[in-house]
Amino acid sequence: LGEKKYVIIAAGGYGSRMQTDIPKQFLPLAGIPVIVHTIQSFIKAWDDLVFIVVLPEEEMERWEKIRKKFFKRDHILVTKGGATRFHSVKNGLKLVKEKGIVAVQDACRPFVSKELLMKCLEITLEKGNAVPVIDLKDSLRELVKDASRNRNRARYKAVQTPQCFQLDLLKQAYRQTFLDTFTDDAAVVEAAGHKINLIEGDPANFKITTPFDLKMAERFVSTSP
Amino acid sequence: LGEKKYVIIAAGGYGSRMQTDIPKQFLPLAGIPVIVHTIQSFIKAWDDLVFIVVLPEEEMERWEKIRKKFFKRDHILVTKGGATRFHSVKNGLKLVKEKGIVAVQDACRPFVSKELLMKCLEITLEKGNAVPVIDLKDSLRELVKDASRNRNRARYKAVQTPQCFQLDLLKQAYRQTFLDTFTDDAAVVEAAGHKINLIEGDPANFKITTPFDLKMAERFVSTSP
Numbered sequence: 001l002g003e004k005k006y007v008i009i010a011a012g013g014y015g016s017r018m019q020t021d022i023p024k025q026f027l028p029l030a031g032i033p034v035i036v037h038t039i040q041s042f043i044k045a046w047d048d049l050v051f052i053v054v055l056p057e058e059e060m061e062r063w064e065k066i067r068k069k070f071f072k073r074d075h076i077l078v079t080k081g082g083a084t085r086f087h088s089v090k091n092g093l094k095l096v097k098e099k100g101i102v103a104v105q106d107a108c109r110p111f112v113s114k115e116l117l118m119k120c121l122e123i124t125l126e127k128g129n130a131v132p133v134i135d136l137k138d139s140l141r142e143l144v145k146d147a148s149r150n151r152n153r154a155r156y157k158a159v160q161t162p163q164c165f166q167l168d169l170l171k172q173a174y175r176q177t178f179l180d181t182f183t184d185d186a187a188v189v190e191a192a193g194h195k196i197n198l199i200e201g202d203p204a205n206f207k208i209t210t211p212f213d214l215k216m217a218e219r220f221v222s223t224s225p
Numbered sequence: 226l227g228e229k230k231y232v233i234i235a236a237g238g239y240g241s242r243m244q245t246d247i248p249k250q251f252l253p254l255a256g257i258p259v260i261v262h263t264i265q266s267f268i269k270a271w272d273d274l275v276f277i278v279v280l281p282e283e284e285m286e287r288w289e290k291i292r293k294k295f296f297k298r299d300h301i302l303v304t305k306g307g308a309t310r311f312h313s314v315k316n317g318l319k320l321v322k323e324k325g326i327v328a329v330q331d332a333c334r335p336f337v338s339k340e341l342l343m344k345c346l347e348i349t350l351e352k353g354n355a356v357p358v359i360d361l362k363d364s365l366r367e368l369v370k371d372a373s374r375n376r377n378r379a380r381y382k383a384v385q386t387p388q389c390f391q392l393d394l395l396k397q398a399y400r401q402t403f404l405d406t407f408t409d410d411a412a413v414v415e416a417a418g419h420k421i422n423l424i425e426g427d428p429a430n431f432k433i434t435t436p437f438d439l440k441m442a443e444r445f446v447s448t449s450p
Contacts, residue, residue, distance in 0.1 A: 133366060134363075136383070137383075137431075137432055137434050137438075138359075138383035138384050138385060138432065139383070139384035139408055139409040139411070139412070140381055140382070140383065140384065141358060141381065141382045141384055141411070141421075141423070142380055142381050143380050143381070143382065147420055147421075148382065148421060148423060149415065150406060150408065150409070150411060150412035150415060151381070152405075152406065152408065153408065155367055155368050156365055156366065156367050156368070156376070157365070157366045157368065157373065158361070158362075158363035158364070158365065159363050159364035159365065159366055160363060180377075181375060181377065183364055183375065183377065183378065184364040184375070186364070186366070186375060187364070187375035190374065190375060195372055196366075196372075196373060198366070198373055202437075203435050203437040203438065204437050206362075207362055207363065209362050210428050212427075212428040212429050213362075213428070216441055216444070216445065219441070219444035219445065220440075220441065220444065
């Protein structure tokens, strides 16, 4: 599919939930940093790729070593993260010069399948955006003041990445003034007045957030083909 | 802790998401049915236990064989499931004759830790109920008509089991007329006018719902102590 594909790898955060000094995207998973798995999953599926890795400034040196060790190609750019995910992705978008498709990917979501990536691409080309979601497995409660209330989980979806957009659509959306509700790209694009196209995600495409997730990821990768 | 403890193992459902003929609670996990792991996790933590397994009628025979093979003790009762989880738990409650604590547990949640169980017990004795919850890892969207909208995931919690209650409280709550919103026991007790006490759950206490979950559970159990 002849479009240029930009993948913004969002790794601006510090991963306080992981209880480690090294940001979680750099932790080894089967001996290879998580973020390297994440990038490789795109290389296996898409061609004509440019990666834009968005990082805290103090992690640039660590990243540079990893990049040199694992990637020969030149199409991996890097830029500084901002105060929030919104500001990080906005910084990443500044490096996108040509027309194409933009995918925003969590650095710590290393198991996105070729199948899901092909579906994302297809729907984005057809409808302007594609966002993978999965069912909630557990019941859901909403916190209200000092209490909580039951919500109908069938009416909610858990949102994964990559969140994929036609470049013009995403660039235009990121011109908006920041709001607290901009917790992911779908929220930003939606606020700009566009309908989000939900597609069926994949339970295996999970995000590594806690030490438990990393443990599960280790087990998953060690027995996968 | 001298209270009698009833554990209602809710296994009334058919597990359509697992794409197998055998209900998922009976699928082998490290060679042992999932439901046996679930029951064993309580035996490791609590004393003075009575289990009430709630099953579809056509699964009684299969269960009886499993029970005889894995459990010597007599304190495992069985009863028929109903049309919904509410009706299944209500059937289970009919077998509870003495005072005590009631825990309602998903049959397919085999990894509840001793630590979490002790905390559940303590809070239930102190406050009348305890329901373990964890943070949502992914962004959250709510489905609205033919579209969806971003929700602030920080304001929501994923609800686990065991959901634990003083017997009188739960029995009284289950006298209510069924509502569609009664998707778990917390919802039923809440509708009866009681505050739900949320406690910090455990990511490892996950529910086996999809083939992916079972795969992860296999890996988890095979390397656990």
